[in-house]
Amino acid sequence: MSNTALIVVDMVYDFAHPNGAVYYPQNEQILPRIRKVIDECRKHDCLIVFMQHSHREGKFDKELTMVRQNCIEGTGGDELMPELGVQDSDFVIKKRRYSSFYGTDLDLVLREHNIKNVIICGTKTNCCIRATVNDAYHLNYDVIVPRECVATNDETVNDVHLTDIQKYLGRVFSMDELFKWLEGEEK
Template sequence: MNNTALVIVDMVKDFTDPEGLVFYPQNREILPRIKHVLEECRKHGVLIIFLQHSYRKDKYDKNLANMRPNCIEGTGGDAVDPMLEVDAARDYVIKKRRYSGFVGTDLDMVLRENGIKNLIITGTKTNCCIRATVTDAYNLDYIPIVVSDCVATNDETVNQVHLSDIKKYLGKVVTSRELFDYLEKGELD
């Protein structure tokens, strides 16, 4: 799986912890499934990338002008959920301040330096950060593969509409079980 990366989008405490500033119960529900995907990807030598929504403390940010403050540096709210262990020696943690993991970050450079073409995508919010990251991945000629039971937003209808659009126009949508089968057979290459 040398040409594949797992991208875990914004599974940070403000989104995943019941005490988080923008917590959705759906994020807590998908955490164990994402953990399982993370473990399986590690077994198959898949590059692991955590996208970490993080705003600078006491600094202006356009996104925060229109929403509740969240994921502020130094508060702990921008920390990757402890259920998802980061291997500091091998994994990448890339901070972002916009919906897409590609805007204002070095994600594209990291992927290209590692010869990645397939992006397995999990995390939160299907209608914002997942969708924006998938759209940019598609436009940069990556193959986005969204794991349907490992993404969520605060409305299941909205979640399904975006998964349907992604499948139709931007990439693949698979279940974690289907992903595990692909990984076992080496079919993502």
């Protein structure tokens, strides 16, 4: 197995489907590009992890006091988008906060698989992507974000956060650069 993991953040119905509770068209647009990255990472034997934003139905959750109701268990809103092609060998980890690391066993899963590099894609660049990148950096993972595979509802906000990630927290690659990097990692 490779020492690289792909972490797909929050590509769930409520965020990526036109009938979702907090849908942004940008999330639907990045789905086919994320699928290409998933397929390429599979070719290079990367660990694939899907983070699933999910809130317990009928239970208090502080995050939901600050945003519109979304990703509630049992409503279908927290279901991963079928276009992603989740396989039985993949990890699916539920989360309730912006960071994929906070309150989950993601770090343990990565360490158990000797992961050094994390490729992070999904939604929203200014919330869940940024928080996940920040925590990955502070946990000493080498972070890569494929530019075409993250989105939020404002392109300027998206670009500002990608600029900060590139400057302080990791590398921001085009998909082509990522695929070339994956080829080089195999050698």
